[in-house]
Amino acid sequence: MHALLNNPTLHKILYKFEPLLLPLIFALVIVAVLPLIAGYIVLLERKVMAHMQVRLGPMRVGPHGLLQPIADAVKLLIKEDIVPESADRLIFWLAPLLSVTAAMLAMSALAFGPGFQIAELNIGLLFVVGIGAMGIFGIVLGGWASNSHYSLLGAMRSAAQLVSYETAAGMAIVGALLMAGTLSIRGIVQEQADTGIWFIFAAPIGFFIYVVASIAETNRAPFDLPEAESELVAGYMTEFSGFRWALYFLAEYTNMVVVAAIATTLFLGGWLRPFPLTPQLNFLDWLPPVLMLAIAGYCLIRAPKEPVGVQKLFMVAVAGFFLALCVVLLAPLVAPAGSMIAGWKASLHGGFWFLLKVFLYIYLFMWLRFTFPRYRFDQLMRLGWQFLIPVSIVNVAGIAIALALHRALGWYLAPSLILTTVLTLVVAGFLGAAGERKEKSEAIVGEFWGAGRDA
Amino acid sequence: MLDLVVFYFFAALAILSAILVVTARSAVHSAIFLITALLATAGIFLQLRAEFLFIVQIILYVGGIMVLFIFVIMLVNLDVAEHQLRFRRQAWIATLIALVMGAHIAMAIYVGRAGLPLASSAPPSSVLEPNTELVGRALFSSYMLPFEIASVLLLVAMIGAVVMAKRKV
Numbered sequence: 001m002h003a004l005l006n007n008p009t010l011h012k013i014l015y016k017f018e019p020l021l022l023p024l025i026f027a028l029v030i031v032a033v034l035p036l037i038a039g040y041i042v043l044l045e046r047k048v049m050a051h052m053q054v055r056l057g058p059m060r061v062g063p064h065g066l067l068q069p070i071a072d073a074v075k076l077l078i079k080e081d082i083v084p085e086s087a088d089r090l091i092f093w094l095a096p097l098l099s100v101t102a103a104m105l106a107m108s109a110l111a112f113g114p115g116f117q118i119a120e121l122n123i124g125l126l127f128v129v130g131i132g133a134m135g136i137f138g139i140v141l142g143g144w145a146s147n148s149h150y151s152l153l154g155a156m157r158s159a160a161q162l163v164s165y166e167t168a169a170g171m172a173i174v175g176a177l178l179m180a181g182t183l184s185i186r187g188i189v190q191e192q193a194d195t196g197i198w199f200i201f202a203a204p205i206g207f208f209i210y211v212v213a214s215i216a217e218t219n220r221a222p223f224d225l226p227e228a229e230s231e232l233v234a235g236y237m238t239e240f241s242g243f244r245w246a247l248y249f250l251a252e253y254t255n256m257v258v259v260a261a262i263a264t265t266l267f268l269g270g271w272l273r274p275f276p277l278t279p280q281l282n283f284l285d286w287l288p289p290v291l292m293l294a295i296a297g298y299c300l301i302r303a304p305k306e307p308v309g310v311q312k313l314f315m316v317a318v319a320g321f322f323l324a325l326c327v328v329l330l331a332p333l334v335a336p337a338g339s340m341i342a343g344w345k346a347s348l349h350g351g352f353w354f355l356l357k358v359f360l361y362i363y364l365f366m367w368l369r370f371t372f373p374r375y376r377f378d379q380l381m382r383l384g385w386q387f388l389i390p391v392s393i394v395n396v397a398g399i400a401i402a403l404a405l406h407r408a409l410g411w412y413l414a415p416s417l418i419l420t421t422v423l424t425l426v427v428a429g430f431l432g433a434a435g436e437r438k439e440k441s442e443a444i445v446g447e448f449w450g451a452g453r454d455a
Numbered sequence: 456m457l458d459l460v461v462f463y464f465f466a467a468l469a470i471l472s473a474i475l476v477v478t479a480r481s482a483v484h485s486a487i488f489l490i491t492a493l494l495a496t497a498g499i500f501l502q503l504r505a506e507f508l509f510i511v512q513i514i515l516y517v518g519g520i521m522v523l524f525i526f527v528i529m530l531v532n533l534d535v536a537e538h539q540l541r542f543r544r545q546a547w548i549a550t551l552i553a554l555v556m557g558a559h560i561a562m563a564i565y566v567g568r569a570g571l572p573l574a575s576s577a578p579p580s581s582v583l584e585p586n587t588e589l590v591g592r593a594l595f596s597s598y599m600l601p602f603e604i605a606s607v608l609l610l611v612a613m614i615g616a617v618v619m620a621k622r623k624v
Contacts, residue, residue: 091483122585123506130514136522137490144483144529152529159526163519183587 023118030107030118038253039069045366052370063306063315079242084146087239091145096244099138099251103258106132110261111185112354113271115347124185125262129173132258133217135251136162139226142248143236154235157377158226161216164384169213171392175206175399176266189270196277198269202417203399205424207267209392211364214259216384218252220365222372223380260361261354268357271350285333285345288352292326386435391428398424461502469495482528490521507587 043058043065050057058065083092109127111117121127136159143155176199180188192198200207216223227235237248264270275281299319306312329352332345375383398420405411472491479485493516500509594602 088481088483091487094487121506123510123587126507126510126514126587130510130518133514133518136518137525140522140525140529141483141487144525156526156529159522163522166518 026116026118027108031104034104034107034254034257035073035250036069037257038250039073041253041256041362042072042249043069044363045369048363048366049370063302063311066318067311067314073246076242076246081242081244082239084148084239086147088145088147091141092239092244095138095142095145096240096247096251097138098141099135100247100254102131102133102135102138103251103254106258107254107261109185110258111189111265111270112261113347113350113352114186114189115344116351117185120184120186122182122184122187125173125177125183125188125266128185128258128262129170132255133162133166135255138248138251139219139236142240146236146239148239150232150234150238151236154226154232154238157232158219158236161219161223161226161380161384164381165213165216165388168209168384168388168392169217171389171396172206172210172213173262173266175203175392175396178396178399178403179203180266185265185270188265189272192269193272193276198267198272200267202413203267203395203421205391205395205421205428206399207263209388209395210263210267212383212388214263215365215368216380218255218259218365220256221369222374224374225377225380256362256365257358260358260365263361264354264357268361271354273349273353285349288349289326289330289333292322292329296320296322296326382435382439387428387431390431391424394427395420395424458502462499465495465498465502468492469499483525486521486525486528489524490517493517493521505586507590 046068047057047065058068061067061071083089106128108118109121109124109131111120139158140155143151143153143158146152177183177188179195179199179202180191182188182191219226225235226232227237232238237245240248273284275284296319299315299322303312303315303319306315329348331341332348335341399417402413402416402420405416406413469492472488472495475488476485476492479488493512497509497512497517500506500512
């Protein structure tokens, strides 16, 4: 045994694979934890929806429905797997896998904090956007392979919607990239740390366009026409059941995490703490451990009130988990400066802030979902092509001019960016007014000539 | 060594799926194999350390053009093609042309074989300059005119499409 450990060839092999070890562990963590996170985002969504509608939401399984995602997952796994008789079996099998693979692959270039990243690419952001967009094939092919009208219509809507809104999202991203001057994920966050301003404040209109476009790309309400249940049953997912359906669901929520991570990296300062350069606000560093401690305490208080022994045990386990997180986040703060543990602060706290921002972004998605009614398809297309794309192009041009004024003529950056924002808002106002006027005149004409003029 | 393995893998994948594009019965299957062929080509770009071309290939061809292809295939019912006999109509002429083409390519490779070393020793990407910047600089300095001409061409095509699609003004 000893001789084996000291074997030089073994050492050589280990040395060669050593740089791959950490990324491999990160990849395993992402693949293992992501379904769990997706499940809990679903639970969160149901709870938020319920509370917004003055209901309780899931309450039965576990305290406040905390075990509901696990029960749902078990149910989905043991459900019967139905393949329609006239379906294209190969593609029917392939399509959900494509969706999940693309979404997971896009995660591989994202950085969840300065230390937690599978691969740092110098085309990082393009990679995430490009690979993430490939998930559309899963939706389109799945809808086609089911050989059903509802599925096909849902798939077509999804493709049309993605192609329309990808342009606006891309333009919004370009605006922020102009300021970052690099495509690498770390470079973008570093640039925000150096300039001391999150790009959301430098390009607020770009952020707004990205929010709208990313909702449309992830097929969520108010743009959830591909799966509009009152028109298309469940859209492209109609014929899928059991595990395949669960895969689609997983892909959808993974995509949400991906777009939220892109927005966080590009506009919300990535893993940076709010005001990282202001020493007076350093007490914010204590927020993460205190928050974890509060959650753990709450779970411990709730534990004895649970009716079943298993649930008590589960609550104690959750409390222990958060207590461990608290210790992990606290350690770098209390460790003596310069020690190894204190050096982990950037990674650990960066991860906390990044995930916090990602979840806040997803919460914003939920908020919008329960507030707005669904768009009609022509309204969706009009919004995309006649409003968002022109505004985003004006925005990119404006930012480029502002940066040129700053770099070539030595103007201050802030006033030129504010000027750009105001100008873009004026253009957006004109476009919006023109669109409204057109819609109104069409509505009047429609009333006069009777409905169904286009039919 | 690893480079060669990666290259042959993607090259074989590209050729295999290119063959399957023509032989597949259903149009959607053909489109899927075309996607695989494009992805394999992107893989070869990556093996050559041209990561910008890799991702542009994926975004433009796979994410843009192929989505529209599949969109159109799904709109148009192509079931008829599945029931037709599609090959062996002009077997002799086809063989002849294929042979001549093959001879051409073999000839070209044989003549220029000195300039075609297989990429066995591509430098590691850490040595190279990030090629997003390189591509941008080349496009906006040495190739400014062709770049602008191509842009104008695309603009003309776009305006043409709008004019043709829009009947009432």
